[in-house]
Amino acid sequence: xxxxxxxxxxxxxxxxxxxxxxxxxxxxxxxxxxxxxxxxxxxxxxxxxxxxxxxxxxxxxxxxxxxxxxxxxxxxxxxxxxxxxxxxxxxxxxxxxxxxxxxxxxxxxxxxxxxxxxxxxxxxxxxxxxxxxxxxxxxxxxxxxxxxxxxxxxxxxxxxxxxxxxxxxxxxxxxxxxxxxxxxxxxxxxxxxxxxxxxxxxxxxxxxxxxxxxxxxxxxxxxxxxxxxxxxxxxxxxxxxxxxxxxxxxxxxxxxxxxxxxxxxxxxxxxxxxxxxxxxxxxxxxxxxxxxxxxxxxxxxxxxxxxxxxxxxxxxxxxxxxxxxxxxxxxxxxxxxxxxxxxxxxxxxxxxxxxxxxxxxxxxxxxxxxxxxxxxxxxxxxxxxxxxxxxxxxxxxxxxxxxxxxxxxxxxxxxxxxxxxxxxxxxxxxxxxxxxxxxxxxxxxxxxxxxxxxxxxxxxxxxxxxxxxxxxxxxxxxxxxxxxxxxxxxxxxxxxxxxxxxxxxxxxxxxxxxxxxxxxxxxxxxxxxxxxxxxxxxxxxxxxxxxxxxxxxxxxxxxxxxxxxxxxxxxxxxxxxxxxxxxxxxxxxxxxxxxxxxxxxxxxxxxxxxxxxxxxxxxxxxxxxxxxxxxxxxxxx
Numbered sequence: 348x349x350x351x352x353x354x355x356x357x358x359x360x361x362x363x364x365x366x367x368x369x370x371x372x373x374x375x376x377x378x379x380x381x382x383x384x385x386x387x388x389x390x391x392x393x394x395x396x397x398x399x400x401x402x403x404x405x406x407x408x409x410x411x412x413x414x415x416x417x418x419x420x421x422x423x424x425x426x427x428x429x430x431x432x433x434x435x436x437x438x439x440x441x442x443x444x445x446x447x448x449x450x451x452x453x454x455x456x457x458x459x460x461x462x463x464x465x466x467x468x469x470x471x472x473x474x475x476x477x478x479x480x481x482x483x484x485x486x487x488x489x490x491x492x493x494x495x496x497x498x499x500x501x502x503x504x505x506x507x508x509x510x511x512x513x514x515x516x517x518x519x520x521x522x523x524x525x526x527x528x529x530x531x532x533x534x535x536x537x538x539x540x541x542x543x544x545x546x547x548x549x550x551x552x553x554x555x556x557x558x559x560x561x562x563x564x565x566x567x568x569x570x571x572x573x574x575x576x577x578x579x580x581x582x583x584x585x586x587x588x589x590x591x592x593x594x595x596x597x598x599x600x601x602x603x604x605x606x607x608x609x610x611x612x613x614x615x616x617x618x619x620x621x622x623x624x625x626x627x628x629x630x631x632x633x634x635x636x637x638x639x640x641x642x643x644x645x646x647x648x649x650x651x652x653x654x655x656x657x658x659x660x661x662x663x664x665x666x667x668x669x670x671x672x673x674x675x676x677x678x679x680x681x682x683x684x685x686x687x688x689x690x691x692x693x694x695x696x697x698x699x700x701x702x703x704x705x706x707x708x709x710x711x712x713x714x715x716x717x718x719x720x721x722x723x724x725x726x727x728x729x730x731x732x733x734x735x736x737x738x739x740x741x742x743x744x745x746x747x748x749x750x751x752x753x754x755x756x757x758x759x760x761x762x763x764x765x766x767x768x769x770x771x772x773x774x775x776x777x778x779x780x781x782x783x784x785x786x787x788x789x790x791x792x793x794x795x796x797x798x799x800x801x802x803x804x805x806x807x808x809x810x811x812x813x814x815x816x817x818x819x820x821x822x823x824x825x826x827x828x829x830x831x832x833x834x835x836x837x838x839x840x841x842x843x844x845x846x847x848x849x850x851x852x853x854x855x856x857x858x859x860x861x862x863x864x865x866x867x868x869x870x871x872x873x874x875x876x877x878x879x880x881x882x883x884x885x886x887x888x889x890x891x892x893x894x895x896x897x898x899x900x901x902x903x904x905x906x907x908x909x910x911x912x913x914x915x916x917x918x919x920x921x922x923x924x925x926x927x928x929x930x931x932x933x934x935x936x937x938x939x940x941x942x943x944x945x946x947x948x949x950x951x952x953x954x955x956x957x958x959x960x961x962x963x964x965x966x967x968x969x970x971x972x973x974x975x976x977x978x979x980x981x982x983x984x
Contacts, residue, residue, distance in 0.1 A: 364622060472526055478741070496651070623674070662677070663680060758793065764834065767838045821863065848967070877914065877915070
């Protein structure tokens with residue numbers, strides 16, 4: 348499943364949900380207006396009592412009665428204001444405070460070096476999946492008091508991404524099953540489901556508040572009628588309400604309006620919940636399928652779902668604030684078999700999810716049938732798992748001391764400084780002077796200590812080590828981050844050159860942490876068509892074609908494959924005309940485009956895969972392109 352296809356689908360579903368929400372809210376406003384208008388006109392004697400139901404259905408379309416536009420506008424403004432404020436408050440509370448939400452559910456942050464064996468195994472699984480997918484490593488939390496098997500992801504660029512699992516999942520799942528669950532959660536991040544869930548939370552909170560307010564109002568009036576005298580002062584106060592309304596002849600009107608509004612708001616909440624349920628269920632199926640495509644091992648996520656079926660607590664979460672995340676968990680947080688629970692559950696039944704994976708033929712190729720009556724047996728497909736295996740092998744060989752340093756907020760910056768130290772003695776000494784100039788002597792001493800173990804690792808370890816340290820940078824203060832940023836930029840410029848690792852790291856720094864700390868603003872879209880970015884695209888495509896092959900025939904073949912996907916063709920640029928300066932400027936232009944990134948990344952991937960061999964340089968170059976234009980790294984097999 349392609350990232351851009353799912354992103355496009357997610358946007359369409361968001362528009363669909365919002366459109367349906369507007370239709371449902373408009374219907375609620377119309378019915379509320381008709382209800383209030385009918386009771387007011389009945390009270391004034393404008394319409395007879397026997398025609399009140401007809402008026403409810405036809406007002407204000409009924410030509411016999413003049414519509415009360417003031418009343419309609421008042422109700423509409425009240426509803427829109429209440430819903431908007433509630434939605435904004437909900438989104439504000441959840442957006443940018445993902446770690447706080449996890450901690451409010453008694454989640455504790457997993458620090459790899461100080462964690463136990465199984466916690467480190469899970470953290471490594473998350474890091475491996477991040478390297479394989481090209482996404483950033485999220486903050487990892489553990490709900491130690493929850494015995495059910497479940498997990499959830501909260502996303503947001505400013506607040507970072509958070510992945511939280513229960514103790515039951517950590518205790519009961521194997522490494523392969525954890526990989527399946529982590530890949531499922533990463534799929535939600537990749538497809539933009541985390542932002543979509545945030546929008547749903549805002550919309551639903553508005554409908555819920557309307558229902559709560561209307562039923563509270565109705566409950567007060569109903570309680571005032573049946574409240575016994577032994578409630579003391581409260582009972583007397585409640586009896587005063589109907590007394591005053593009876594005195595002015597308004598009790599029947601107010602009571603009828605309160606009951607009608609409570610019913611209308613409740614039906615509105617049911618409709619919105621059902622729409623949300625239908626869309627979220629489809630997203631769960633998509634995330635399951637994407638999980639298998641990433642891990643290349645369907646039995647992993649199937650095993651996790653089967654254990655949820657058999658476990659004592661299933662996937663239940665008992666925390667009192669579980670409603671905050673009930674719609675974004677890996678599986679349903681409730682365990683009920685009633686019609687209402689099945690109707691409102693945002694997750695498909697576990698058995699349905701298992702069957703959906705088993706029914707995908709591309710996941711389970713069939714063995715040749717040896718005899719006429721021989722049964723067809725599902726076997727593990729022979730498809731490559733190189734990206735994930737490569738990441739697993741790298742992380743398993745990283746020394747524990749370096750992993751500890753990468754997860755320490757006080758040591759992450761010196762570790763990254765050590766990664767950028769040049770092997771040339773003169774340039775290295777210049778970089779050390781720059782570290783002392785921008786930081787202090789203790790930091791320089793830490794860099795010198797770490798430099799030895801870092802130098803003993805190969806170049807291929809730079810990316811995974813930086814991925815582990817990247818989430819730790821989010822814990823820096825603004826002043827610490829500004830110092831780190833200046834130091835890194837100065838160290839990279841020290842030799843007058845920039846390799847692909849340095850370029851990719853700076854791209855992530857600029858697009859994510861700069862915006863998170865408020866150092867820069869988000870990119871503004873300037874280009875909306877392929878024609879507008881044709882020149883920078885062919886510059887990048889030419890550079891990528893030269894990087895993948897030495898023979899002229901293979902270079903032209905790779906370039907033509909990219910042109911075929913792009914839809915138009917221009918002569919390949921000479922290598923001298925697509926050097927680093929022009930390559931960087933072209934990527935910045937491509938980053939300012941919006942709807943054409945899908946075609947850009949597909950064309951570049953086709954260029955790389957033209958010879959069916961992916962070199963390390965091609966992989967690094969494509970990772971740099973993906974980082975710069977702000978899209979996930981395609982999995983190259």
